[in-house]
Amino acid sequence: MQYILKGKSIVTMGSRGIIRNGCIVIEDSWIIDVGEYNDIRGKYHGYEVLNMEDCILMPGLINTHTHIAMSLLRGYADDLQLKEWLEKWVWPLEAKMNERDIYIGAKLSALEAIKSGTTTICSMYHHQYDYNEARAVYEAGLRGVISHTFFDWRRDEDYKFMEDLISKWHGKGRWKIKVAASPHAPYTVSPKYLMEIREYVNEKNRELRDEEKIIIHIHVAETRDEAKIVKEKYNVETEMGLFKYLDQIGFLSEDVLAAHCVWLTDEDIATMKARKVKVSHNPISNLKLASGISPIAKLLSVGVTVSLGTDGPCSNNTLDMFETLKMASIIQKGVTLNPTVLPAEETLKMATINGAKALKWDKHIGSIEVGKKADIIAVELGKPHLTPIYSELSHLVYAVRCGDVKHVIIDGEIVMENREIKTLREEEVIREAEKAKEELIRRLKER
Template sequence: MDFVIFGGSVVTMSERGIIRDGAVVVEGDTIIDVGRSDEIRRKYPRYEKIDAGGKVIMPGLINAHQHAAMSLLRGYADDYPLKEWLEEWVWPLERHMTGYDIYVGALLTAVESVIGGTTTINTMYHYMEDHNEAMAIAEVGLRGVVGHVCFSWRKEQDIKALEDSARRWHRGADGRIRVSVDPHAPYTVDPEYMRELRAVTRELNEKYASAEAPVIWHIHLAETSDEAQKIRESFGI
């Protein structure tokens, strides 16, 4: 599909700055030209036209940290301190969530992302084989980095999920989906397991990735003022 989006203020993110009454030309999945509306419309007369008058035309936003499926938990016990919120409210509820629940929650987030102008999300959650966040992101048409969250108390389950997600989804959906390895946090993943996950990441990169599309890490860090003390107490470091 080839089309011209015209009439809006184009934010070029380059030395050209903002082009008032600008236009963007798209061929297939590639932007091939940017300029003033009158010039672009003369240059591409047969392309489908989309009128963006009074609007901003800009690159898609990127959400660098998200738990897409947790749209289903929006507002749930969110006035508690982090430790209590996780241990007494969120984790007990998540034990009852199915893969389909995760898929539906991620689907809602993906649709809301598109509506808000976000085209890429980096999400950390529980990966399941039957339904998962990657399926939802691919279905809606977003780009995404999809990670399985890892904890010290379920190493065998984590390793299996990481292998399956990388095999099935890394560089999937025409290259729009990538996979990450996601230790939950320094207070829930002990130092030994952190080292194991680094080794797993190297193995997954060797098997499924490339220099242009590596399997990366995604981790919570310094979420609360007492985190350093919790890590010292838990692991003696």
């Protein structure tokens, strides 16, 4: 496939900055040229020109922390503290989910993600052998890092699930699908088991290139009392912070992607910087569950790589990364009483190139540059809330809504054109999800 995307402007998130009246030349799944249309068009005879002059072209958004199967639980339990929300509501209903539920929920989330401009997701959930999140993401044409979640209570099963996930899905579809190992959290996985998982991942990665390596995806420091819970449950020292504890047992490395990171000590932040831990900031779910506000401005100021995630559609309750972009920026401005904190460009980096770095994919995605994969979205302008336009960056962070996404290209394939998904039957997915929800509630009532 050879074609040229012609846009009103291109926000590259790379060294070229913003190119107005620009175009992107795509061959197979790769970007082979980027620049002003008048300078480039004559070089590529026979390439089809796709006119997107009513749009800003930008890298697809990267959602680095979610639980996509949980779309079936959207709105099931709200306005609760995290502990009660999980233990009394979410986990009992999840226990009734079968592999078809997981697959259907993941398809629904994939549909939502594509329609809102997300081209890569990193999801943590319970792997199943036949129908699972990886299958749903692959069939939808999304790029994804899919993990299995480890818990103390199912150690033997965890490794069987993980081996199946790796053997069937790691590298699938020209490396559109990668795999992660996800110990749930320090309060649900013992220090001994955390180190077993660390050694397991190290062994798996020994023969892999850097961009092919399996990362570790974990929740850390989400709530105020988490460090106390870990200390009391496992008789370990956590007074200096959970990251300090994880470092002392030898768990941390540059391949760790930590979600939430709300309640951090100064020792935590210094440790995160030293060990090159990556962060997935989830501002909306952290506010909705009243977990707190992560010190993102401080993390960025010391050089920690911070990306953005929505968290699951059960705790957010959407996968809208444009909403997350705006919230991430304005919350940090508010809590620091400093409007210069997290300006538009820095915030947009969190959802693009920083997300790629967090997933060890920045050689291939996260910016529009020659030699990278063609993961591109087109955001339609010409609407009241997007008029007039002085700054593309300002619009993308503070004004654009997810419904403004008009076209989506992933790995060079046009996955959504004029808001019509080409890989999934939208109405059928919605019907399946509603039916699965009804069956799930019926099974819960039968307990």
